[in-house]
Amino acid sequence: MYACAGLANTATTAVVIIGLMHIELGTVPSNFAGYAVGLLLSFVLNSRYTFRANASGAMLVRFLAAAGIAYVANLIVVLATLYLTGAPRISQIAGMPVYTIVGYLVNKNWAMKG
Template sequence: MNDLRTLGARTESLQQFIKYLLVGGLNTLISAAIIFAVQAAGARPVVANLSGYAIGVAISYALNSKYTFRTAVSRYTAIRFLLVLLIAYLANLATMLAVLHVTHAPYIAQLCGIPVYVIVGFLGNRYWAMRERAG
């Protein structure tokens, strides 16, 4: 019986991870489109980038809370979601800098940071940010 529960939990985790990747891919496309559109409208690159990322974070939170983790939208989960994004970014940055230091290959270093960001983000959201509050 425990084997079935373990298998069920693993299947659920895998399904959530796949949904998380799909939401991330869609979010990346939408954010990039917003960045390019705002920049094409005459905004400076930093403003366009900030606009795209701000909207992207909001979309990511909405889709992941509803679709991936099926958690109610609340201030509590939103703050935790933002903290997870920050931690995932810092893990990405640390990985990128470490690989850059060892390889002196900036493109490889950037690529190495991406899976770290995704995995830290997923685990942080699954096990902390998007968990329902007890009591």
């Protein structure tokens, strides 16, 4: 189920990022906005369907911390790839699986635990 939630979240995030880059918002602001939109969708899908957890305020705080950790890992890859390739769209694509993998591991092992 995490894969399905992840695909929906990734598609939504990518559409927002690419749309904002298309209007030349910039690499980092587009990345941030895309992940912010995807964050809300991710919490709903993952708490209800993936981890079947009873959402609580404490869980939301842990989820946001997990998302922050995943986002920092993503942004490191995005900026490193941008530096190495000079290709903004490729850098965004390179960062997405990093966010997904780190997010899953932190959520599974900490954030979505009762």
